Amino acid sequence: MLWFIAAFVIATGVYKFAPANVTTQSIADSSKDGLGHVGLFILPGLVLLWLLFTILQEGSNSYGAASLGFVLTACSIAMTRFHKYMIPCAFITIISTIIGALYA
Numbered sequence: 001m002l003w004f005i006a007a008f009v010i011a012t013g014v015y016k017f018a019p020a021n022v023t024t025q026s027i028a029d030s031s032k033d034g035l036g037h038v039g040l041f042i043l044p045g046l047v048l049l050w051l052l053f054t055i056l057q058e059g060s061n062s063y064g065a066a067s068l069g070f071v072l073t074a075c076s077i078a079m080t081r082f083h084k085y086m087i088p089c090a091f092i093t094i095i096s097t098i099i100g101a102l103y104a
Helices: 002-017 020-028 036-057 061-077 082-102
Strands: none
Touching: 002 082, 036 061
16 A cells, blocks of 8 residues: 555656656657557556456356456556546546455
8 A cells, every 4th residue: 555655645746846848748759650659558558358258157256346447457558548437437436445355
């Protein structure tokens, strides 16, 4: 749990103190290639398909929902048009993890 708090504090510090032009420059540089951000979506998309297939075969539990939430959060981070779904995906992960921890 301590690593999660440390990661949150570090990410908040990077977000607060990073210059604003760094993000716009990196977005402009990444849109020069042919794929854009679609290349970032390939690996989380494959993992999401694999998890869905596994959950459908073996049945679901709260940890399956948490793993789906993790992958959906990664997918929402990879594509800029899906950033509005980042908080709901993280909320699914948090709730599923808490339910799994309480009823395990």
